[in-house]
Amino acid sequence: MSVSVELLRDNVEPEDVALFSTFTISATAWLLFSTAVGVLLSFKFPYPDWATNPALSFGRLRAIHTNDAFYGWASVALSGAALYVASRTSGIPVAGKRFAWGGLALFNIAAILGTITLDMGINNGDQEYREWVWWVTAVFLLAVIFTFTALLTTVAKRVEREIYISNWYTLGAFVFTILLGITAYIPVYQRGLGQVAVQAFYMHNAVGMWFTFLALGVTYYALPKLLNRPIYSYALGVLGFWTNLFFYPVIGAHHYEFTPLPWWFQTLAIVFSVGMLVPVWAGTGNFFLTMRWQWETVRRSYALPFIVVGVAYYFLGSTQGTVEALRSLQTIWHLTNYTVGHSHATMYGFITFIAWGAIYALLPRATGKRPPVLATGLHFWLATVGVTAYVVFLSVGGTEQGLAWAAGDPFIASVEAAAPYWAGRAVAGLFMFLAHVIFAYNVFMMTVGPSRESDRYERRPAPVQST
Numbered sequence: 001m002s003v004s005v006e007l008l009r010d011n012v013e014p015e016d017v018a019l020f021s022t023f024t025i026s027a028t029a030w031l032l033f034s035t036a037v038g039v040l041l042s043f044k045f046p047y048p049d050w051a052t053n054p055a056l057s058f059g060r061l062r063a064i065h066t067n068d069a070f071y072g073w074a075s076v077a078l079s080g081a082a083l084y085v086a087s088r089t090s091g092i093p094v095a096g097k098r099f100a101w102g103g104l105a106l107f108n109i110a111a112i113l114g115t116i117t118l119d120m121g122i123n124n125g126d127q128e129y130r131e132w133v134w135w136v137t138a139v140f141l142l143a144v145i146f147t148f149t150a151l152l153t154t155v156a157k158r159v160e161r162e163i164y165i166s167n168w169y170t171l172g173a174f175v176f177t178i179l180l181g182i183t184a185y186i187p188v189y190q191r192g193l194g195q196v197a198v199q200a201f202y203m204h205n206a207v208g209m210w211f212t213f214l215a216l217g218v219t220y221y222a223l224p225k226l227l228n229r230p231i232y233s234y235a236l237g238v239l240g241f242w243t244n245l246f247f248y249p250v251i252g253a254h255h256y257e258f259t260p261l262p263w264w265f266q267t268l269a270i271v272f273s274v275g276m277l278v279p280v281w282a283g284t285g286n287f288f289l290t291m292r293w294q295w296e297t298v299r300r301s302y303a304l305p306f307i308v309v310g311v312a313y314y315f316l317g318s319t320q321g322t323v324e325a326l327r328s329l330q331t332i333w334h335l336t337n338y339t340v341g342h343s344h345a346t347m348y349g350f351i352t353f354i355a356w357g358a359i360y361a362l363l364p365r366a367t368g369k370r371p372p373v374l375a376t377g378l379h380f381w382l383a384t385v386g387v388t389a390y391v392v393f394l395s396v397g398g399t400e401q402g403l404a405w406a407a408g409d410p411f412i413a414s415v416e417a418a419a420p421y422w423a424g425r426a427v428a429g430l431f432m433f434l435a436h437v438i439f440a441y442n443v444f445m446m447t448v449g450p451s452r453e454s455d456r457y458e459r460r461p462a463p464v465q466s467t
């Protein structure tokens, strides 16, 4: 009888196990908190008179939800996985561990300070995803710099000759994000049209150069590892890397079509949004071709179904972004809930599912403890059904909203049209939140929970093997 590749345990030193586990536990706490806030926000649409205290107001809680989901959950979960991947592919334990631990502490301090200040009404104005005041973002950037130092030191000290493609992506993510964070807070760019241009640059690159690069980097390691076969094409991975770097930085202005930003600048953003099809299709094509004829392995795996959904949402959500950028469609969808559906297709369907896939793939290999089968299945289905319903409700509701505005109907008509979809989104959000509670239980079982004989991974006999 053949043993599933997922039963093999990596040879990891205990401090690296503790590091990866603590990054994941901390990220999971922020996932629970930020999405509990998301559920509360969802119910404010059907029940607007509910919880109207300023500290619980929509404006303050919305920024808390987005910033904590971004910087407390996704950033920390993917940084922990990136460090683990760097160590496995470099053939050495994580180097510069003090920086890694310091980075984790700073990520948490930033998210705590950010939550408190936002809830007190202290913020950077309506600058989406950079509502944190500059000194809170400075703490976050320090966290990024500390974690980057550990990542870079690990790769620099590698015993393998090549720098594996995963590390190109993850190192790229850190370098770009440090530059991005500094640029976004330069005082001269904080007013007038310069502010709008920098906001476009910041908000989209936080998604495209930070989360996307981190998620692709860990997928390039986890996917071949789980399937026990090499990635379909290294060249497609390199093509995706450079074309993402070329096209992404300019596309943010597609959020500001029909604004006073120069028309040519908006057009450039649209043209480059079409160009984004190259890295997206290169990446997703590469991943699906790596999975070809392996559906039985996918079905038997804990982690692969999450990666399949993540890659599918990467393809769908990003291709949707290209289409959505066209001016003819922005006339309907601009400022509607359609965009919120798109954000959750990408940040949840793609980024969050890949983070889960990477955690289920790699954490048990480090700790030797598998998650319970039933709970993992429940997590997968509740989250998949939840996010799909969320996206469908807001895509349809947002289109109805936009059509009502375009027809010149009274504003209340668009509210009435969207109301049933908002109620549906709140129920979908409950499914997603329940999935997160189950995930938290699974993280407990994979880390500090009791060691169960039946679920223990077999220790890999040979030393570290890089993909």
Ligand code: HEM
Pocket (backbone or CB within 6 Å): 035, 036, 038, 039, 041, 042, 062, 065, 066, 069, 070, 073, 074, 337, 339, 340, 341, 343, 344, 347, 348, 351, 352, 428, 429, 430, 432, 433
């Ligand atoms: C239980 C799961 C979740 C629920 C119920 C939820 C709910 C919400 C709600 C109600 C909003 C405000 C929408 C509006 O202003 O009309 C929102 C915005 C947002 N959420 Fe979530 N959310 C969830 C999970 C997540 C996760 C995990 C992420 C990212 C990792 C995320 C990222 C965002 C973003 C980026 C926005 C801003 C959307 C935009 O303006 O385009 N959400 N969410």
